[in-house]
Amino acid sequence: DAGVTQSPTHLIKTRGQHVTLRCSPISGHKSVSWYQQVLGQGPQFIFQYYEKEERGRGNFPDRFSARQFPNYSSELNVNALLLGDSALYLCASSLEGWIYEQYFGPGTRLTVT
Amino acid sequence: DQQVKQNSPSLSVQEGRISILNCDYTNSMFDYFLWYKKYPAEGPTFLISISSIKDKNEDGRFTVFLNKSAKHLSLHIVPSQPGDSAVYFCAALPRGQFYFGTGTSLTVIP
Numbered sequence: 576d577a578g579v580t581q582s583p584t585h586l587i588k589t590r591g592q593h594v595t596l597r598c599s600p601i602s603g604h605k606s607v608s609w610y611q612q613v614l615g616q617g618p619q620f621i622f623q624y625y626e627k628e629e630r631g632r633g634n635f636p637d638r639f640s641a642r643q644f645p646n647y648s649s650e651l652n653v654n655a656l657l658l659g660d661s662a663l664y665l666c667a668s669s670l671e672g673w674i675y676e677q678y679f680g681p682g683t684r685l686t687v688t
Numbered sequence: 689d690q691q692v693k694q695n696s697p698s699l700s701v702q703e704g705r706i707s708i709l710n711c712d713y714t715n716s717m718f719d720y721f722l723w724y725k726k727y728p729a730e731g732p733t734f735l736i737s738i739s740s741i742k743d744k745n746e747d748g749r750f751t752v753f754l755n756k757s758a759k760h761l762s763l764h765i766v767p768s769q770p771g772d773s774a775v776y777f778c779a780a781l782p783r784g785q786f787y788f789g790t791g792t793s794l795t796v797i798p
Contacts, residue, residue, distance in 0.1 A: 579731070608786070617692070617777050617788030618732070631785050665731055675720060675781065679731030 577602070579668050579680035587686045588656050596651040596683045600668030606630070607649040608677060609641055610665040618665055624649055625671070653685075661687045691715050692780050694789035702797050707765040709792050711778035714759065718780040718787075723752060723763045726775045726791070735776075736763070768796045 580599045588594050600607050606625040610618035620633035624643035638654045647668075653660055663684050667677040693712045701707045709723075719740040724732035738745040738752045738761065745752050751764045765772055775791045 610786075610788075615790070617694075617779075617790045618786070619788070620785050623785070633785065667731070675722075675737070676734060677786075679724075679733065681729065681731050 579666055579678055581664075581666050581680040581683050583683060584681070585684045585686075587688060589688055590656055590658060592656050592687075593652065593654050594656060594685060596653075596664050596666075596685070597648065598651070598666030598668075598680060599648045600666075601678055604668035604670050604678075605647055606669045606671060606677075607643055607647065608667045608669070609649070609651045610667065611635070612663040612665060612682070614662075621651070656687045658687050661685060690790070691718075692778060692787045692789040694776075694778060694792050696792050697790070698793040698795070700795045700797060701768045703770055704767045707763075707768045707772065707794055707796070709763040709765075709776050709778075709794065711761045711763075711789050712759060713761075713780050713787075715780070715782060715787075716756075716759065718782050720781040721752070721754060721761050722779045722781065722786075723750075724777045724779060724788075725772075726777065732777060765794075768794075770796045770798050772796050 608623040609621040612618045622641045623631040627643045641651045643649045663682040665682045667679045669677040722737040723735040726732040754761045777791045778789045780787045
């Protein structure tokens, strides 16, 4: 069975641009969460979506937004990119809304120059 | 404010010996704790978890201990193997949102 997949693997953008990151959960999983991992830090929670609705939001500015589609895949959008947005963006899926066990994808490495 | 802390950025252990990774948290409302292991270029993978109603959970070579009064948990790996070399994150789950520590890089020396 395929695990959580994310695209693209790597991405380079310039300040002020917009970026869209994509995530496909494990088949049958209805919840997707997004995390930002800056070098040397642990993953920081950005959003959780369950059944296409936002279930939780971390302490990130409104430049960050996300959505979940009917097939449970998800997009993370970041507007007006800053240098500090350079990070590994991780997507995780779980079967239901309570994310006691979640499975992570390999991440998208975003570099903002 | 870092609510989950791993104060040791790195740890080196000889193969066959015990590895002990530590984690402290600040919020007494945290009721579920997990350890994740991360290899380079891969996402974190779930290792073991413990509910706040327990003080120990064991799975093969891995045991997690929880001391609620001290707000401290630890992961013991016995015996350590070279394949255990990775970054280990502890995480706390109060209510639908994971709080991760900063990670400890474990190196098991053959």
